[in-house]
Amino acid sequence: MHDPNAGFIRCARLIAQADGLLITAGAGLGVDSGLPDFRGDEGMWQAYPALGKARMHFQEIANPAAFRARPRLAWGFYGHRLALYRQTRPGPAFGMLRDIARHLRRGAFVFTSNVDGQFQKAGFDADRIVECHGSIHHLQCMEPCSAAIWPAGDFSPEIDADACELLNAPPLCPRCSALARPNILMFGDWGWLEDRSEAQQARLDAWRHTVERLVVIEIGAGTAIPSVRLFGEHQGAPIIRINLREAGTTSGKGVCLPLRAGEAMNGIVDALREEGFPGA
Template structure:
């Protein structure tokens, strides 16, 4: 199935000198991570929030930390613990192997906040996390632009209530409530310090390739930032998405498959 498209994708990769990997939430599904596709998918992963009809856009919102910080940190603390224990699927290693064959290697642009690319061994200086990272914190206030690692946090969550138990995380500088350094809905106080540094790295690297190819994985259409980023490069795009694989460019390839299965199939031809 899709033999022609897979062969076209492999041919584009063989002809490239650099790889841009763009990834949305669908990239983590094969690692066992939930895909918050609509409220039903979100509530399936968080039944405690389903019972109170709390929508994803309401809990993934800085206002939630003001209205009910235990619940907000219950949600984000659970996600932090989940991402820490998740093992990246074999597709991540295939992407590294593909990049290793190219003169300029690869760069990653992702809307995911899970840190899975770093965990899979990708060079942190070649990753742009456009929505920030759950593995870093900032002041809720914010008292300053500082961002710091969340490594010292040990989430303890009452999953039946989706609540953080014990002392809530606080700012290292002023002692006020801390929050994840994640760009949320209606978020005017997200601190983009890490993001700006990462974007600077991207600008430098993106001037180097002469024949770049994009492999886009699991990027949705509801928030199309990643899809637009892929298309903005004006190079061939291999779009891997089981639900919305359409590509606009005539030089692109549409693969209606899951991320891992598509990468395994492409790698067999390389």
């Protein structure tokens, strides 16, 4: 039988011996903040009934072809998400992770497939975050006419929620006036500009060389699109895997916790306190 308390103690001891923390996060962490999981049709269609009526799958709307064929629908979907992420408060797991990192000599770095900007909002250093699939808070040209990537802060989408359509003018490229799109890696996407994410990755690589005793906390990273899970597994470090539905297994040094992010982090923090970890 799974004993969560024993797992929490093992997690606490792995963290206590580390000098650096790599947080690898997928969509499951956003769900803990109250955000919908768009990977499953049921969840997406509940959030976007118009797409459900049209039987549009996530892969069909999260696709640059949708911006070319039906730009108001595509921006209705992404504009709604942009507004949602702007108003969402990060769940409690973010603060607990941040507090743990403060007491490690090399601090923490984040590697996430989430495009929602929640780590920045939760107070993590923007220079210590890799958004491997890009960010909804940044835009690029649809063409693209250049390698420019710019913040989406000046765009305030107005959405017809019933139709999932953008009501106001969509953002345009400031250089050529073509339609702008989120700087997000979509399905079937050959036009994504990856310079921003590559610069983030270079900073992570430099930090990684300074860490002697790394521990990885992986949260909500599934196997359907395994970018995050594989990156953490390739670090050669013990992994604390937090995943309610796909905990799976890790190496002998790792720990799997089939729990939600907040519940697991609460248990880890309590165990750290018992182990005398500073600040816990």
